[in-house]
Amino acid sequence: MKHLLAVLFLCSATVVAHAQIMQEFGQFEIHYNALTTDELQPEVARTYKIERSKTRGILTMSVLKKNKTGVPSPVPAKLSVYATNLTRQLTNVTMREVKEGAAIYYLGEFRIVPPDTLTFRATVEVPGQLKQEITFDQKFFR
Template sequence: MKRLLAVLCLSSIAVAAHAEISQKFGPLEIHYNALTTDELLPEVARAYKIERSKTRGLVTMSVLKQNKVGVPTPVAAKIAVYATNLNQQLAHVTMREIKEGTAIYYLGEFRVSPPDTLKFTASVEVAGEPKREMVFEQKFYK
């Protein structure tokens, strides 16, 4: 099961609209991605107990912080995510932390009714750093 996040992220690369992206905030680099769970490989979905469906979405996030020599290193964070659809319906996305070796990442599932565009609002708190707020959008297709 080691490094299944890489498989999870790679499973979405076939669709360019779902490429993982990141934002930098000082020494922090926050990576994020959102996709429908039917795009996950069956073994990845099973490993993380995620239901594969065109009406279920998954947001993935990871936080890296530059260490003393400037190398990005995974760090634990408190992450809150909300999703708003085109009808302005707001939903809280519960994030769960996954640790595999030195990797730390966060997964959150939500409902989606494609075609739709969801606006995600996330707050990220890392010990010793100011709270960071970020917004990103993802289109979901039938």
């Protein structure tokens, strides 16, 4: 089976509102994406024990480090993520690490009642190399 991260990004690539987002910090790239879990293929949801629903969301994140020639590869990271909706309700998004071969990515599930916009605040840490806070918004539609 393809790596879940690739599947999630491909699944959401057809929906402009859920395009993959990436930010660069020196030699590091932080990739992230959020979507409702009903957009996942049933097989993917079953494999990763994710409930498919219009009221559940999933956040995917990965951290890549570029080598001397500029080729990025995944690195393990410590992630702390919170989300706030339009009514200022705050929720912790617990991220779990998934390793598949050389791939390392993180998944976090959360509740969502579309239409809504969530503001995600993440602290990404690669011990001794990077500690970066990022903020991004994601709109969710019915």
